[in-house]
Amino acid sequence: MAVGDERTTEAAATEPKLRRVLGLPALLFxxxxxxxxxxxxxxxxxxTTSTQGxxxxxxxxxxxxxxxxxHSYGRMVVAQPIAGSAYSYASASFxxxxxxxxxxxxxxxxILLPMINYLVIGLYLAPQFPxxxxxxxxxxxxxxxxxxxxxxxxxxxxxxxxxxAVQFVFIGVFAALVVAHLAGGARPASYSAPFLGPGADxxxxxxxxxxxxxxxxxxxxxSTLSEETRDPRARIPKAILLCxxxxxxxxxxxxxxxxxxxxxxxxxADHQDVASSDVMIAVGGDLLNAFFTACFVAAAFACAMASxxxxxxxxxxxxxxxxxxxxxxxxLHPRFRTPVVANLVAGLFGLSALFVDLATASSIxxxxxxxxxxxVNLTVIKHYVVDGGRRSGPDLVNYGLLPLLGVLxxxxxxxxxxxxxxxxxxxxxxxxxxxxxxxxxxxxxxxxPMYTGD
Numbered sequence: 398m399a400v401g402d403e404r405t406t407e408a409a410a411t412e413p414k415l416r417r418v419l420g421l422p423a424l425l426f427x428x429x430x431x432x433x434x435x436x437x438x439x440x441x442x443x444x445t446t447s448t449q450g451x452x453x454x455x456x457x458x459x460x461x462x463x464x465x466x467x468h469s470y471g472r473m474v475v476a477q478p479i480a481g482s483a484y485s486y487a488s489a490s491f492x493x494x495x496x497x498x499x500x501x502x503x504x505x506x507x508i509l510l511p512m513i514n515y516l517v518i519g520l521y522l523a524p525q526f527p528x529x530x531x532x533x534x535x536x537x538x539x540x541x542x543x544x545x546x547x548x549x550x551x552x553x554x555x556x557x558x559x560x561x562a563v564q565f566v567f568i569g570v571f572a573a574l575v576v577a578h579l580a581g582g583a584r585p586a587s588y589s590a591p592f593l594g595p596g597a598d599x600x601x602x603x604x605x606x607x608x609x610x611x612x613x614x615x616x617x618x619x620s621t622l623s624e625e626t627r628d629p630r631a632r633i634p635k636a637i638l639l640c641x642x643x644x645x646x647x648x649x650x651x652x653x654x655x656x657x658x659x660x661x662x663x664x665x666a667d668h669q670d671v672a673s674s675d676v677m678i679a680v681g682g683d684l685l686n687a688f689f690t691a692c693f694v695a696a697a698f699a700c701a702m703a704s705x706x707x708x709x710x711x712x713x714x715x716x717x718x719x720x721x722x723x724x725x726x727x728x729l730h731p732r733f734r735t736p737v738v739a740n741l742v743a744g745l746f747g748l749s750a751l752f753v754d755l756a757t758a759s760s761i762x763x764x765x766x767x768x769x770x771x772x773v774n775l776t777v778i779k780h781y782v783v784d785g786g787r788r789s790g791p792d793l794v795n796y797g798l799l800p801l802l803g804v805l806x807x808x809x810x811x812x813x814x815x816x817x818x819x820x821x822x823x824x825x826x827x828x829x830x831x832x833x834x835x836x837x838x839x840x841x842x843x844x845x846p847m848y849t850g851d
Contacts (some may be wrong), residue, residue: 416734419626421636426558428619428640431703434564435696436612437651438689439517442665442672443756445652448605449596450662453653455605457592460645462606462810463613465803466770467641469777470620471634472796476780478629482620483769483776484711488718490776490784494833494840497720499772500711501829505765505822507708508746510614513758514701515539516750520670521690521697535750542701543744546709547735560699567692568651574681575654583658591656600813607813610763610770612648616640617769618707621714670755705743712739720836760815764822767811774803 419427433439437456445452473486483503488496515535523531579585587594616637623629656662659679665672673693677686713736716726725738781787781796814822837843 417625417627419622421632423558424619424622424626424632424636425639425643426561427622427703427706428616428636429561429644430699431614431618431707432612432616432640432644433514433696433700434561434568434644434647435651435693436700437648437655438673438693439513439697440608440612440755440759441652441655441676442662442669443759444605444608445656445662445672446665446669447608448601449598450594450656450660451591451597451602452605453591453649453656454593454597455602455609456612456645456648456652458603458606459609459613459810460641460649462803462806463610463616463641463645463770464638465799465806466774467616467637469774469800469803470617470637472777472781472800473773474620474623474633474637475630478623478626478633482617482707482711482714483773485714486776486780487772490779493718493720493843494837497715497833497836498826498829499769500715500720501832502765502768502772502822502826503711504708505825506611506614506762506769507618507704507711507765508743509749509758509762509765510611510704511539511542511701511708511743511747512750512753513611513755513762514697514704515542515747516753516755516758517697518694518701519750520755521694524671525687525690532751536748538698538701539744539747539750542698542705542747543740545702546705546740546743547730547737548733560695563692564696567689568647570688571651571677571680571685572654574685575658578658578680585657585660588657590660591653603810604813604815607767607810608759608763609648610766610810611759613641613644614704614762614766616644617766617773618703621707621710701747705740705747708743709736709739712736712742757817760818761821764811764814764818765825767807767814768822770807771804771811774800774807778804 437452441452444455448455470482477485477489484496484500486496487499515538518538519531519535522534523529619633619636619640623633626632655673655676659676664675673689674686677689681688712721712726713729715721716723716728716736716739726736726742728738729735730737777796777800781792785796787793787796834840
């Protein structure tokens with residue numbers, strides 16, 4: 398064996414590695430915890446108002462788009478079962494500079510998604526406990542989530558299962574009460590109005606659908622656990638598709654019931670962030686609203702845990718490759734084998750919930766998410782069709798047509814985001830490109846080689 402080969406083997410043996418402890422049920426619960434079955438109510442008032450009462454229609458558009466992209470994530474997990482998700486896939490297919498920029502864009506949504514959950518926790522707990530400031534709930538949630546993530550992904554998986562189950566119990570109770578509410582005489586003028594009712598505008602619906610992309614971040618987050626999953630090539634693609642499909646159905650179902658029970662969306666104008674309370678009180682009074690608040694806060698806590706676990710692993714993957722400072726971000730806890738510094742950094746970003754509003758945060762997160770979704774669809778075509786030569790009829794459908802549809806639909810949603818969102822997103826990308834220029838010394842130096850697995 399050559400000296401160079403010996404060094405390569407020795408480096409691989411000492412490379413920090415995550416533990417493979419997760420199976421399909423844990424992955425599904427992780428994805429659903431990340432997506433939050435009750436996340437419909439996070440942006441319910443914002444998107445219901447912007448779509449003029451057509452939130453269910455917007456969710457259908459987003460679900461279709463996400464199923465194409467979920468298929469592409471599944472194909473890339475088979476090719477590269479490592480922790481970096483879209484960052485790793487784009488690096489391998491299009492080169493390290495492009496991969497870095499995709500990873501940088503991903504961080505805009507991954508690193509801010511825990512924040513939106515901390516914000517929701519503060520928004521809903523502050524009115525229930527007036528003596529405790531909203532900021533105190535946010536800081537407490539950040540500390541708890543960061544600590545639990547450092548303790549390990551197995552503990553996280555167990556808590557996710559419980560918290561997702563609680564959400565489905567609430568959905569069942571809510572559905573039964575809506576049916577009773579409608580049967581009691583509060584019937585809507587039209588059962589099809591949330592989809593095709595007066596004021597339905599394709600532009601408004603697609604703009605709302607673009608914001609709702611953040612609701613589906615769970616299915617792609619599953620791919621960040623590739624190095625902690627047993628048989629990831631078989632289990633993660635299944636988990637990704639199941640998360641996207643189950644999540645989409647649950648979102649459409651809840652939003653449809655909400656619109657039937659409380660069609661007067663104009664009343665949300667001055668309190669869009671907590672518009673769900675109007676629906677809950679109309680359907681089941683203060684008791685249902687209290688039950689909803691408890692379940693919703695638990696759901697936001699579960700999502701914060703899952704989303705922080707994902708962003709810490711993206712930061713870990715980028716640190717291990719040298720795209721971020723390796724000495725900090727590639728460091729694993731010696732006992733729990735979790736990325737400590739990456740979790741602490743994610744927790745610090747979570748504190749931005751102290752000064753960011755819900756509508757702005759939702760749009761910014763969707764910008765980064767759609768960049769990652771666009772990149773993954775393109776990597777499937779590049780990896781399988783262009784580089785791999787998979788050009789038979791079935792292969793062109795599987796690795797060409799379906800990802801291409803994902804590219805087109807995702808790009809379309811991306812263009813529907815607001816002007817402010819684009820301004821913030823482009824500034825973020827410019828900062829990332831400037832850092833890439835420094836990292837590569839104006840491209841005179843190759844970026845550090847990417848980790849390729851065992």
